[in-house]
Amino acid sequence: MRILENIISDRGSKYAVSGGPCTSEEEAKAFVKELCRKKKYAKATHNTWALLTADAPVKNDDGEAGAGMVILRMLEREELYDHIIVVTRWFGGKHLGGDRFRHVQEAVRIYLEDLHAG
Incomplete structure (x- = not known):
């Protein structure tokens, strides 16, 4: 399990991203x-x-x-199969509107860069 913490912070909300090998919905839930x-x-x-x-x-x-x-679209673009990516958000009290999607994208991008550098 690869975990990257405190990667994005915006208006009090904090983000982390994690992931690892995974081949089914059951494994994903686990x-x-x-x-x-x-x-x-x-x-x-x-x-x-x-x-x-x-x-x-x-x-x-x-x-x-x-x-x-x-997240799914980015996995498809990368053709990254059998690998779960989880984006975690701690809400900071202010709504981020559409920025939250940019943050999810950025979190996945950071994870993929780390994975490929790995």
């Missing part, structure tokens, strides 16, 4: 459950994730409507 064993992540406002498998794409917005699709 991955998020494992991540949430860390109290900090269990208390996050959103743990949005997506996964591209040979069978079908799977995503979960976790209350951040549309964010799972943003």
Whole structure:
């Protein structure tokens, strides 16, 4: 499990991104459950994730409507199969509007750069 913390901060909201090998929706749910064993992540406002498998794409917005699709599109562009990416947000009290999608995209981009540098 690769975790990059405190990568984006905007108007009080903080973001982290994590990911790792994953081949099914069941494994994805187990991955998020494992991540949430860390109290900090269990208390996050959103743990949005997506996964591209040979069978079908799977995503979960976790209350951040549309964010799972943003992650999924980036996985498709990278042709990164069997690898979950989770973008975590701690809400800071101010609504970010459309900026939240840019932050999700940026978080995934940072993760992918780190993965390829890895």
